[in-house]
Amino acid sequence: MDKKITRTTPRRFVKPALATAVALLIGFGAYSMTFSAEQGQSQTVNLAGLTVSSVVSGEFKNALSVRGQVVPKTTIFLDTVSGGRVEARLIEQGTFVEKGQPLVQLSNTNLQLDVMSREAQVTEQLNFLRNTQMAMTTNALNLERDLLDIELKISHLERKLIQSEALLKKGLVSQEEVDEIRENLQYNRDIHSLTIERQKQENSIRKVQLAQLEDSAEMLQSNLEFARKNLESLQVTAPVSGYLSELDVQVGESKQAGTRLGQIDIPDEYKLSVSLDEFYLNQVSLGMMMEITHGGQTLRAAVTKIDSRVTNAQFQIEAELPAGTQGIKRGQGLDAQLMFSNEQTQATLLPRGAFFSTSGGHWVFVVGNDGKQAQRKTVRLGKKNQHYYEVLSGLAPGDRVITSHYGNFDNAHVLKLSN
Incomplete structure (x- = not known):
């Protein structure tokens, strides 16, 4: 016989309670998700920590703000010619020097001995050349004397032949004596002709040899002068007048040939050297103008040099500063604007700000008329300069x-x- 089981009161309400709990959890989750979504769409921000700028309409100057360093327009470097030991430093760095003023005194024993040896060799060779010239001149004079002797002998024989022929007719001399005189005369005439030909050839050869000897003598003298100049170069002098901006020498140290000792800057001639990001390499050209701010005034200078070698993602450009610009020193920094275009057009302008690093210029927050909220808005920005972005679409003045x-x-x- 079956027995009826009666449920107790606690167990009767377990399932409804569990169902209610699950419903509450689902509802709370849905509420949380809705709340999070609403938080992603809107957010409360303190106005005091924001910068709000107004869009304006005005002339847009297509320029890039840069900062450059003043460097001398012309620099003369001081290098050693032969090298040597520094005996004396005759002037200090930063001093104005005149052309030809002694700066550094070097010594080089090997060079001095070499110059002395060359002088002895050159002197010996020059003496040899002079002796050769003297010998050639003596030979020419001897040949002239031989010609005179032959001509004198011919003259005597001609006279003797005339006399002998007259005596032959009278029977006072034999025919053999007359023939001998005639043969002797002809022989001397032939010798005279050969001597004249020899004289012509020797004169021609002597001219060539004398010219060669003179060239050799000039070359030897030139080599000697060159050696002496090397010796004179041991005293380093200023090649031009200017400021001795660098002088890297210490008494007692040795300098190799070709070592850089220092440099001289030509005064009152400067240029501005500017480092630019490689992004602008294709946008910069020679002759492009720069507006340089100095002493409360704006100087205009043209780009004269573009060094397209990229180092650390940057390249160098140079612009010559106007002659006679006052108050400028080497190494001074100046602010400038590189003008990509000389034209100034009317445009809608948005002041520059840190927002660009986040939005990339694709969107901005525009404050409503009531000032209580700001709406995210898609925009399109164009060129930029020191102060403004050019607005192409999405915003109005x-x-x-x-x-x-x-x-x-x-x-x-x-x-x-x-607030």
Whole structure:
């Protein structure tokens, strides 16, 4: 026989309680998700920590703000010619020097001995050349004397032949004596002709040899002068007048040939050297103008040199400063604007700010007319200069834009502004 089991009161309410708990958990989760989504769409931000700028309309100057360093336009380097030991430092760095003024005294024993040896060799060779020239001159004079002797002998024989022929007709001399005189005369005439030909050839050869000897003598003298100049170069002098901006020498140290000792800067001639990011390498050209701020005035200078070698993602450009610019020193830093275009066009302008690093210029937060909230808005920005971005679309003059950093609310679409 079956027995009826009666449920107790606690167990009767367990299942309904569990169902109610599950429903509450689901509802709480849905509420949490909705709340989080709403937080992603809007966010409350303190207005005091924001920078709000107004969009304006004005002339846009397509320029890049840079800072350059003043360097001398012309620099003359001081290098050693032969090298040697530093005996004396005759002037200090930073002094104005005149052309030809002694700066450093070097000594080089080997060079001095070499010059002395060369002088002895040159003297010996020059003496040899002079002796050769003297011998050639003596030979020429001897040949002239031989010609005179032959001509005299011919003259005597001609006279004797005439006399002998007259005596032959009278029978006072034999025919053999007359023939002998005639043969002797002809022989001397032949000798005279050969001697004249020899004289012509020797004169021609002597001219060539004398010219060669003179060239050799000049070359030897030139070599000797060169050696002496090397000796004179042991005293380093200023090649031009200017400021001795560098002088790297100490008494007692040795300098190798070709070592850089220092440099001289030509005064009152300067240029501005500027480092630019490699991004602008294709945008810069020779002749492009720079507006340089100095002493409360703006100087205009043209780009004269572009060094396209990229080092550490940067390259160098140079612009010559106007002659006679006062108050400028080597190494001084100056602010400038590199003008990519000389034309100034009317445009909608947005002041520059830190927002660009977050949005990349693709969107901004625009403050509403009531000033209580800011709406995220898509924009398109163009060129930029020191102060402004060029607005191509999305904003109009009079709009107020948050231009400070968006790092804390970059995922929001609406900002609720509180004081």
